[in-house]
Each structure stands twice: as structure tokens, then as C-alpha cells.
Amino acid sequence: MTEGAGSPVLAVRDLVVAFPGGAGRVVDSVGFDLHPGRVLALVGESGSGKSLTAMSVLGLLPPTASVSGSIRLEGEELLGADRGALRRVRGGRVGTVFQEPMSAFDPVYRVGDQVAEAIRVHRGGRRAALRARVAELLAAVGLPDPRRIAASFPHQLSGGQLQRAMIAMAISNDPVALIADEPTTALDVTVQAGILDLLRALAAERGTAILLITHDMGVVADLADDVLVLRRGETVERGPVRRVLLEPEHPYTRELLASVPTLVGGDVPASAPAGRPVAVLEQAVVSYSRRGRTLRALDGVDLEVRAGEVVGLVGESGSGKSTAGRALLGLAPLADGGASVEGVNLRRAGRRARREVRARIGTVFQDPASSLNPRTTVGWSIAEPLLLHTDRSGDQREERVAELLDAVRLPRDFARRYPHELSGGQRQRVAIARALALDPALLIADEPTSALDVSVQAAVLDLLADLQARLGFACLLISHDLAVVRRLADTVVVLRDGRVVERGPTARVLSEPADPYTRRLLAAVPVADPGLQAARREERRALEVQP
């Protein structure tokens, strides 16, 4: 952090955040300088204290937290400052961008009014002047037709548009520093790329100092100048981004980087010899009607998953990828076309036959926190399919649960625990054990790792790959993350707006994509190498210029 010229905008020294009771220090002696026009990334997994560090700058910690150390904004001490001073800082000299643009805006007010309100509380001003300033800001963050955007309610805008409006609000009072807490985590990659470009431009053109909080090494490589790696509240490593990402010194940083699934280098699974088709969609159409309009979530999709192969179904939000999985489960009824699993035609099958088909399918969902019944033990959850579809006795079920826990590498006594006593990764292993309880012919994994930390994600992906190789089930892997798909899938199918835009062997599709959309999707994924990422950025821009 020697490159930063002049005095820092924000200087944090020996910051300690502690909660009374067992948790102790959740942020322990963290210190950093934030310089004008530079981006400092606080990187860490959940529980690392990165968000708490950022929130303590704004004085927004829970009242039970005790904070010590020093936080100076342009020389003025913020720790222990009175409410009035803190309020002037928040939204005034320090702007904030949150993770979920959808919930960061109040749904009952127009977006323009909310941005105007942010200016008014700090500077006042007449209506007309405010309106002009809002339009100017919305244009500055790259929103086309700012007047229409200003007059819209949050639900009428997309996530990317809202995040841009959020950034407009954050810079509305020309802050010296911007705190961006996982600003792109809730967004699609192609949208993320645009937001990162915008933040980079803000730092370069306005000289705003940016404190970036993220778990994503790709985002770090794309945007940050300096990096601070945190683990359990402690600083593990710090330095310029190139040094930290390319020559990490601390084993934890190395481990973190190694577990990031990558789009370049490494092995791509060799295509397995495909067996009989287990799950088939033929010209499948699923439609929803909302307020009189009919939306096609799937619009003539062909899909085949054969025994022993992993098919990666890729797409951004709204592409219909999850609907395809639900169609195979019979949870989303087809409006047209056909769906069959294990030779059973789901459209013609009765209630009973459909239920029997579901016994041949295991499902793993995205959010392990809510996919297990909170009121029952883990053992009960794993045994649930056995209870439903077999007449095994209690002892036999217990035996099978123990086997399954072994298979997902969890201790057998976990069967007696409740979901809230487990970590996210452990819960996802339990969900996998449950999915495998009946030796399914098909496993549908819908974003199985996107709610997990990277290091946990890697282990869960390895487990899935290993189990698939051993048990030979057909697997439909649904994900927005191309790197995750690359790690596991033999074949990739790319969906966009309910249609297949490209399909083929993973190695071919991800290295020589034929479809322009696939190319843009691939180019938008940031990689954890600053030099390489800069080159990719240029490539992506070139793609965007093309029609």
C-alpha cells in the first residue's frame, strides 16, 4: 500500500470488534489506509469479519458490539463520534452500496425520489434543482433514459439497473470514500461486469476511494488495487493485488485461491462413455401466466441426460434453467412437448406413476439452510425418502443413514443433530446424502454450491464428482457459474430466455464457444489473475461493441 499518494482518506488502526459472550473478538486488530482514487478489497469467507469492519466505519454495528481502535476519515476520528457527526458521514462523505439492490430500495417510493431524498437530507435544495441533479447522477452511472428510471418504482427495474441507481445514490453527495459491500454478488455475470466497470471509472475519474468487500477473487482481480485478506477477524495477508493473487505468501491465501473454480487451466473432465438416456426433455414448453400475460420459462427445450454423464445446464437468472429441473421432477407442468424420466412419460403419467418416478430422482437445492426441515434431526431428513418409498424398518433405515453419512464424509453421530447445529457445507452434504438415499438414477443439483464459501464449495464439488464416478448416476447440474460447471460436467447446455443457444462437450463449449451469447457470458466471468483479467476485459469490450 505504498503506492497511494498523499494522505489517506480513511485510516483504520487496531480495529477490534467484540461481542460479549463466547464469540469474543470477531474483528481483531485490523488496520488499513484507503487512498483517493484507489480500490482496497477486503477479502474473506463468511465469518471473516469483513462486513463488520466496513460497518464499523459507518457506526452501524449492532448495539451489543464493543469497538476499540481508531477510524479516521480525513483526519477526523469516527469512533465515539456523536450521532450527528456520524449521520453527516453516512451518505455524505462516505457512500455505501449494498449487496441486494432489490431490498436496498424502499418498494413504495419512486427510485428518483429516493435518490433525491439522499441529497436533500445532506444538502437541501429545491425540487427542480434536485430533479435535475438526480437525472444527471443517473446518467453518470450509465443508465439510459434517466427520467424514466427516476419515475420508476424499484420493482419495475432490473437488478443491474437498481444497483446502478444505488451507486448514483451513494455518489450523490460527492463522497470521498465509497463502501461497496458485495456489490455484484446478487447479479448475473454479464451485469456484474458492467457494474465493476462503473466502479472502476468512479475511482479513476472522480478520485473516489473505494473499500470493496467481496468473497470473489475474480472481482478482486478485476477491480482492486490493494488487497487485505481476512480470516476469523484477523489480517492474514495484505499487499498490492498482483502480488497477493499471483504470489500469495500465506498458506490460507494460497488455499483460498486454489479452491476458486477456474475457467482457464486445470483439468476438464474427460467425457464419460454415455449410457442409456435417463432423463429427456423434448421440445418442452413451460409457461406461466402473470397478470394476464403468458411468459414462457421454457420455450421448446431439448435436453438429454444419459446414465453416467454430468450435464451442466448454464444460464443467467430468468433463463429457465431451474424450470428445466422442475419439469423433470413433474413440479412444473409442461404446456407442450414431452418429458420423460427412466422411460416414464411425465405428461401422461398419473399421480402415482409420477410419485414413483420421483423416487428415482435425487435433488440437491441451492440453499442448504432451508432445504432441511428445521424441526427434525438430520438423520430423519436423510431417512425421509426411505420412509416414503420403502418399507424398511427403523433399524434398517438407521443403518442406511449411517452408510450415507459415511458416503458424504460426515461423522455418523451427525444423524442425531439438528440442521442449525451444522455449518452450510455440512448441511449441503446432508442434502446430498438425502438425495442419494434411494440410489437414484438421476441427480438434479440446482446451484448446489452457490450459497457456500469457495473453500467449502470446492470440497462439495469434489464430493459430488467422486460420488458420481462411484455410483454412476446421471447428473443434471444447474448453475449460473461456468467455472463450477466446467469442473464437473461432461456436456454443457447454455440456456437463454428459455431456449437452448448452444450445447456440446464442456471442453469445446467453454474454450471455443460458437454462439455470441456464450462468448459474452464467458468473457464476463472475472478470473483471479489481474493481468489476465485486464486482457479479458478488453476482449469483453470488443464483444460488446459487436452487435
Add this chain to the structure above:
Amino acid sequence: MTVLRHLRHDPWALAGGIVVLLFVLAAVLAPLLTAIPGQDPYRYHLDALDDSGAPRGFGGGISAQHWFGVEPLSGRDLFAIVVYGARTSILVGVGASAASVLVGVAVGLVAGYFGGWVDRVVSRVVDVMLGFPSLVFMISLTAVVAASFPKPLLIVLIIGFFGWPSVARVIRGQVLSLRSRTFATAAEAMGAPAGHVLARLLLPNVGASIIVYATILIPASIGTEAALSFLGVGVPPPTPSWGRSIGDAVAWFRVDPAYLVFPGGALFLLTLAFNAFGDGLRDALDPRVSRGRRSAATPVVDDRVVPNR
């Protein structure tokens, strides 16, 4: 266990629980209790009254034999009436609440889980029931039903009948949000029939709200029973009932205020205690409230604890 621990640290709920327990004990042990001074709620003591029919002596005739004094006109022992009246109140209150909860939970589960036209029909019925002038309807029902039908059972059924819609509405709302949680989808994805999802997944998850709702419904039902008896259409005399005593006492208030104080005080105390206990129970069972309180002791070490969204 954590629920008990939580209740222990909530003095208001604890006091409520104890008072409820005392009333229940008094109701169960009514014959024994009234045997101590040698009283029962049916015997007339005309010698305790003066010529106008008002009780002789201080506080409506409080004495070693008549702890709460006696009833005007009849001279029946007021302590016995209050203690036996607790039986009526608690029996009707608990019975009616049980009926409301039973029907309400069943209807709410089914409406929330199946949705579609089932839900639409149920929701409209609930709307109509909640908008209904129920007191008028209750009064006319008690008049219409054949006299041979046991009156206390009729009261229980009538109050229960008008209690279920609010329960159904609450449970339906909870089931709607539970149904969209992934574990319910997961069960469906593994081919679970509706019965399994309803009984094994949804019911346990609404269990806490059922208990809480019941404890809040009981005082309301007790109040309704008292209101009906006050209006003279409740439990028929000579069965003791607080509501009827209160109704009678209003006419005697100038001459004998103690006659109103004892049954009125008992009704007030019991409903207050039930409400306080129910409130504390809700806090103890609500994971959000208990987490809020627990955060003082053991915060979750997770970035997401911070209100950052």
C-alpha cells in the same frame, strides 16, 4: 427446555403462569376448598340477609363462614360461587379454544397447502365469518336450539365455531410461507404425498404458533362466555358463572359493591394472567425474539448479522 428457561426470566409471564395454575387448582379442588368453611354454591342462607335482601355486615357479609360474603336475595356463599364459577369459565374457555384451534389449524393447513380454489373458498368463508356480528348470532342460536341440548356444550360449540376463522387465517399465512421453503419443495421432489408434507413437515413447524394462539384464545373465550352469561343466555342457573354473577351484581352495586368485586376481580385476574402467560410464551417460542435477546450473550459470528441489506 430453552422455552422454560426463557419463561423463568420473564417475571410477567411467570406471574401469569402461576396465577393460571392457581385458578386451575382452585377449579379442580373446588369441593375441597369450599368444604373448609363448610359451604357449597347452592345452599340458601336467608339469615345472612336483611329485610331488603341485602347481605348483613361488612363487605357484603364477609365472615368466617362466608369468606367473600353472600349473594344478595338468596344468601348463597359467594366464595363457593366464585370457586365453582372458575370451573365453568375454564372448562368453557379451554373447550371452546380447543375446538377453534382444531378446526382452524386443519382448515388453515389445507387452505395454505393446496392453494388454488380451495384457498379461495376458505379465505372468503373466513372473511365472512370474521365480518359476522357474532354476538347477535350467538344469542339467537342459544334461543333457537332445543332446550334438551346440554347448554354448556352448546356454549362451547358456539364460541368455538366463531373462534376458528382467526386461527385458520394465521396458520394459512404461515403455511404459505413454509410451503415455499426449500425443504417442502424437497419433500415434494422426492415424491412425498400431501399427507406426509402436511403432518410431518408443516404441522411441526406451525406448532409453536398453535400453542401461543391457544393461550391467547382461552381468555377471549372466557370473556365471551362471561358476556353471554351476563346477557342471560349463557350457562343456565343455578350453575355458578362469573358472567351471570357480574350481571346480577350490577343492579346491586350501590347497596353491595363487594358482590361485583369478587367475580369481576376473578374474571379480570384470570384473563389478564392468561394473556400475560401467552405473551411470554410467544416470546419464548418465537426464534426471532429469542435470538434478539440471546444476541446479548452469544452473537452469531457471521457477517450477515449486521443489518447490511
